Amino acid sequence: MWGKILGACFGFMFGRIVGLFIGLYLGHMFDKSLKKNFDKAGGFSNLFKGDDDINQRQALFFSSCFAVMGHIAKSNGRVSETHIRAASLFMDEMGLKGDDRKEAQGAFKAGKEADFSLKETVYDFKERFARRHDLLQLFLEIQIQMAFSDGVLAAQEKELLQEVSKHLGISKTHFAFVLKRYQAEFSFRQQQQRYQQQQNRQQGQSSSYREGSGHHVPPNNGMSRTQALALLGLNNEASERDVKVAYRKLMAQHHPDKLVSQGLPKHMMELAVKKSQDIQSAYEYLKKAA
Known part of the structure; x- marks a missing residue:
């Protein structure tokens, strides 16, 4: 639209009637090209996304x-x-x-x-x-x-x-x-449940917290190195560096706030939190066992 108007004005100034039509045509071509690029970028819909x-x-x-x-x-x-x-x-x-x-x-x-x-x-x-x-x-x-x-x-x-x-x-x-x-995560959670039931029977409801984080860290009593590595997607030949890389990658993949911002329903945020806790638990065990 503005391309046609400006093209016509400049064309008339330099070429009167003939210039006006030439400017109008060039303005039309400019508008058409601009609109095509604008639409490809998402048009006005991108301005209202949120x-x-x-x-x-x-x-x-x-x-x-x-x-x-x-x-x-x-x-x-x-x-x-x-x-x-x-x-x-x-x-x-x-x-x-x-x-x-x-x-x-x-x-x-x-x-x-x-x-x-x-x-x-x-x-x-x-x-x-x-x-x-x-x-x-x-x-x-x-x-x-x-x-x-x-x-x-x-x-x-x-x-x-x-x-x-x-x-x-x-x-x-x-x-x-x-x-x-x-499968490793499922096995670990079953073990957690058995451990928690045993603890409840012996000394009532109890829970543990990782110092300074404020996040609940499930007990890892009885966890083996093989099980901890499997939870991180690794085998027994994994090095200390492999453990760190796998841990950081899995924590990034299951970061609750990031997933919610990408489209994970807020109701499902707890699912990502639990997965992060399991990954954290396995990593903490491997650090202590090293």
């Missing part, structure tokens, strides 16, 4: 996550009581109540339907979070957690998890890495 954009991403993560969880829970043809209990516990951990809980239950139920499209749901999710690799990985970890809720990964569940991983653009090698890491 909380609404984050809210939309969080809503998509929330609904997609519970829908895929429901689909995986029904991989054997029916949803077991263990999976229902696990989904309910997951909602409790997130503090979901009222409409938020109903929305989660509705998405979980939708994932169980015969006409649910896993490929389309995960593809749409990936398109929205394409450059947020940490969120894509956390999404996969949540699905692995659902599949492992009964302590056993059935063949059908593993096939679905591999399909989810493929649609997310995660390689087979990295899927195997994430799966192995979660």
Whole structure:
């Protein structure tokens, strides 16, 4: 618009009527080029992105996550009581109540339907979070957690998890890495529960805090070096440097505030906190055992 106006004015000044038309044409070409570049940059929508954009991403993560969880829970043809209990516990951990809980239950139920499209749901999710690799990985970890809720990964569940991983653009090698890491995490949490139950029986409710952090650090009583390394995704040949690199990378991937700013629903922030605590616990153990 302004290109046409200015082009016409300058053209008229230097060439009267003929100059006006030449200036108008050149201004039109300038406006067209400017608009094309502006649209490519996102147009006016980029000027108004903010909380609404984050809210939309969080809503998509929330609904997609519970829908895929429901689909995986029904991989054997029916949803077991263990999976229902696990989904309910997951909602409790997130503090979901009222409409938020109903929305989660509705998405979980939708994932169980015969006409649910896993490929389309995960593809749409990936398109929205394409450059947020940490969120894509956390999404996969949540699905692995659902599949492992009964302590056993059935063949059908593993096939679905591999399909989810493929649609997310995660390689087979990295899927195997994430799966192995979660198995170590699952084993560690079971050990924590047994230890905590024993402590409660002996001396009542107790908890430990890492000095100066204010963050709860789960007890690591009985943790072996092999288990701690596996939780960090490492094997027994790992060096001290390998441990530090793996620890820093995993802590960065699971940083709660960063994940929430990228689109993780605030309700799910506790999940990232717990994963960070497990990683911290394993690292602290390895530092002391060194």
